[in-house]
Amino acid sequence: MKNFPIIDKETGREFWISRSIAVVVAVFAKEGENNFVAVVQRGKGTPDPEYVGKYCLPCGYLDFDESCAQAAQRELMEETGLNLPLSDFKLVSINDNPQEDKRQNITFRYVVKCNQSVKELQSMFTTKNSEKDEVSSIKFINIKDLDLYELAFNHNKLIPELWQK
Secondary structure (H helix, E strand, O other): OOOEEEEOOOOOOEEEEOOOEEEEEEEEEEEOOEEEEEEEEEOOOOOOHHHOOOEEOOEEEOOOOOOHHHHHHHHHHHHHOOOOOHHHOEEEEEEOOHHHOOOOOEEEEEEEEOOOOHHHHHOOOOOOOOOOOOEEEEEEEEHHHHHHOOEOOOHHHHHHHHHHO
């Protein structure tokens, strides 16, 4: 067994250390014939310094006492300011391949297809709820222009995959 317990010295509560649960959210919006996805630019406070300045889908970790869908909703709100209804989040896949992530996260992938305009959604963007300096900017990018952006993680491949779902 490669998992192990850690005891919280203050509470005496036992926690097991193993692979973490992460969530990623692709928010898609359509303007005329163009399809857009919301991305965040990683700031200097990101836990992955190699990705500072690169774009990615809003993502993060599952907290205690929340479902994966609630984590996706929270991460989206924290990183973009978009507070969308939980019923809009559609689980489309789970990635548990330990070779695809340096931390071996098990990632629940969600899609939100919005009826609001890109401009309306952009007016709700804010980084005030994110971890200090984790997000430096937020924008919608046209899916056909993905190659023009440096994307973190495997999101250059993930975004088209999620769009198809």
